[in-house]
Amino acid sequence: MTDTQTIACHECGLLLRACAPGEGEVARCPRCGSRLYGRHRGSADRALALHLTAVVLLIVANTFPFMTFKLEGRSETSTLFSGVLEFIKQDLWLLAVVVAGAAIVVPLMKLLTTLYLLIPLRYGRVPRYAAPAARWVELMHPWAMMEVFLLGVLVAYVKLTDLATLELGPGVFAFAALIVVLAAGEAAIEPREIWSRIGPSVGRSKGAGGGRGGFVDCHACGFVLLGTEDPRHHADCPRCGAHLHRRKPDSLTRTWALVITAAILYIPANVFPVMTVISFGKGEPDTILSGVKALIEADMWPLALIVFFASITVPVLKLFGLSYLLISVQRRSQWRPRDRTRLYRLVEAVGRWSMIDIFMITILIALVKLGNIATIEPGVGATSFAGVVIITMIASHNFDPRLIWDRMENSRLAAES
Secondary structure, three states, X not given: OOHHHEEEOOOOOXXXXXXXXXXXXXXXXXXXXXXXXXXXXXXXXXXXHHHXXXXXXXXXXXXXXOEEEXXXXXXXXXXXXXXXXXXXXXXXXXXXXXXXXXXXXXHHHHHHHHHHHHHHHHOOOOOOOHHHHHHHHHHHHHHOXXXXXXXXXXXXXXXXXXXXXXXXXXXXHHHHHHHHHHHHHHHOOOHHHHHHHHOOOEEEOOOOOOOOOOEEEOOOOOOEEEOOOOOOOOOEOOOOOOEOOOOOOOHHHHHHHHHHHHHHHHHHHHHOOOEEEEEOOEEEEEOHHHHHHHHHHOOOHHHHHHXXXXXXXXXXXXXXXXXXXXXXXHOOOOOOHHHHHHHHHHHXXXXXXXXXXXXXXXXXXXXXXXXXXXXXXXXXXXXXXHHHHHHHHHHHHHXXXXXXXHHHHHHHHXXXX
């Protein structure tokens, strides 16, 4: 195994020899099944063109009208940022920051940072601060939730169509096109190829012998440092500058603290109303569950199932899933590690979709503000629920799935010795 061929799986920690996949093929870890890298034809040119198109669509989505709500001769037109402004007016700063960040700011920063990397690389140059920029693109990925926001728009649209006349503006269509274009642009980028242009993927610690010995891989960029079991305290990755650790520091303790915090917040999130519909001076508070019941009573079963799954089932399963993974690692279980890794992968992927209810409320409060005729106000349950979603996402990020495989690796080494 030569140094240039050496990679490490980011989910199970297995040291592997890289090979060149065929066009359109994907290399996966033989032990845990996680995706390692792929190969795309003309990926740099296609990715650059799609991201430049996304810039134009993003400008249109943020400047043109999003939706127009008409009732009793009155109308209200909203933009993409209108719901955030309403949260600020009502001193709900947490919701304002979460919605603005997930639907506008983070996608914009991710798009511009990606272009900062792609344009010079297209012409064979490595931009200054390329490694930190590539790290930030990876860190921002789970927090850019435009597709979740669009689903929240759909739920809000269906809830309001029976009450009033709704008109979709150019902003909605530009936003939907933006999501499709960005998804295609991201699919055309192979992170391993970007990192290989920034710097070498393998290095050896000082004084390392010719044998393989131990190794430490950077969880940010995948750089493999051979010839060491654990780096010096606060040692940095030679390629991206991130701190090198054999495993994420205090992974179990931090994840447990976050899971317990999210479980506590989940109680007020379901007990208190997430919004209150005020019509002709009378208020009708809605919890998450009552919102699902209202959709069922209106014979909107598909949307009711989506909201129930995203807002009730997913948070509960995520809390139980993370708890199970933590307990199994602490008990040093060797039972079905591949399936437990798949569970972690699922927990990490679905958590962001629970933001549907928050984004739906964002659209509703921006549109329905017709004074005594009809007004929708967010409730304290919405803030608690947003906290649950954000904290569980951070918890899954802090959990190190390589811990699942450490017990088996230690048993194998003990048997060999």
